[in-house]
Amino acid sequence: MVSVPDHVPTLIPTLGIDTRDWVYGDPAGRPIVLVHGFRGDHHGLEGIAEALAAAQPSLAIHVPDLPGFGSTPAIPGRAHDLETFGQWLVAFTENVAPDGAIILGHSFGSLVVSSALHQGARATRAILINPISAPALEGPEAFLTRLAILYYRTANALPERAARSLLGNPLIVRGMSEVMAKTHDRELRAWIHDQHRRYFSRFADSRSLLDAFRASVSHTVAEFAADYDMPTLVIAGDRDDITPLARQLDLTRLLGEPELMILPGVGHLVHYEAVADTVSRIGEFLAPALSASQESSA
Template sequence: MTNAQPTLTVQTLGVPTRVWQHGPDDGETIIFVHGFRGDHHGLAGIAEELSRQQPGVRILVPDLPGFGQTPAVPGRTHDIALYGEWLCAFAREVAPEKFAILGHSFGTLVVTAALQAGLDPVRAILINPISAPALEGPQAVLTQLAIGYYRVADWLPETPARALLGNGLIVRGMTEVMAKTRDRELRRWIQGQHAAYFSSFSDAKTLLDAFRASVSHTVLEATAVYTMPTLIIAGKRDDITPLAKQLELHRRIAGSTLRVIPDSGHLVHYEAVQDTVAYVIWHLTGQGDTFEHHDVTAHAGE
């Protein structure tokens, strides 16, 4: 989907952040922040379709530190504070004046941490935000198993830990739980994406740090930082965060808009690219700004 090599390399916290750019250098900027264990490929479909429909927008999709082609930050624990600090530094380098921000899943935690650290986007988009503690989702038992899996990896030396964390059968199982599409071809494609890129982490320690961060925080902890127009896109069948918690997040972010995609779960960025892009454009162009907070809930079932 994206080019084999990054478009840009941006020095951030002492490491070269690899970035894939879509659109012109002088376009209005939106920064994409991908989810846990993934890299820029996860948001490539949305980036490419958004660029096709809005060719004047500059879309930047970096690999997070320790994932894809961006190295881990040396000597640092890759906790949520580190990722928030990284995003603030990255945004200062690539868009010092004005930008919008989009995060998916773990990326929504990174965006929230960055906002707490002073990030100031003009608009925010949260796709499948982490709005519930890890053990309160619809698949709490599977979450317990995942925690045990990562704990075992934490006890192992690097080589066997990496082998366990990248085990193809386990990655396939994760995909089967999250994917909700009935389209067999699309499901096979998602499986292929996860097989190719779900284990492109730099080292086991960094992945384990990021996992601990992903299950230790929620966006609900800091809703007050969302003072800019905010769009929430949720899959109705999300096994990570139940819809009730996304509705709570929507209520707690004043003036936010919630869009729910009925037949998708946590992989909206793969399963519902067209709907997602339509909602993103609607938000970026300010079409929803005239809605009052109590009115936008009506869109949640569309």
């Protein structure tokens, strides 16, 4: 496997900023773009990227940090709403895959992918992992969502240093991690908690973070169902606290019965708890397209 070292991302011009893009596999291969979730960065999808590169060495796997997260700066003068994130992904994919890309989104990334498709992103295939399929202010988790809104609004009212201290509070981050992790493997749980500790608070500023949070709880993939006119794979955990499985099944009907993989005993952290199964299923989903590409280039 060939990969760009973690400390040397490629800089991709997008909407006036240089997006940091980590590439795994063959940089000259067929492009697939992986879009991470809210408050994460490229590290969240690194396990999937590395395993996919090992299994499918003909792919160029791009894992950028979203604007305002990780090493990518916020976009100056722009609200970081879903429309802006979608425009950013359109610009990014046009740069790294002018002929169209396979695009994967996890959690909030599924909303970014959906917004980009609505705004004209060229995707040959789409993969949604733990897509946001239910309104955050409805259902059994509505109360927790309102608490989260209050949390982010409180942080936004504070001076930046105090806001960052509150948003990155290790007890709050650990509590979130404990709730979302479903595995009973102690070693894996410890690793998940460490990943959240190290990477969950790498954001540009509290203002852009609040914008992104509002976007994450104000939209669902269902709003953009008509834009999924390409082969699509949905991967969901049956213990997802963010979107119940029943609502994921509702989404698949709106998407025209895409391919579906349900992972038993897994929640919202498919990208941590079920990497091998996920990559194997993605390989099956991509096999027809990759075979066609190899035949056309022969």
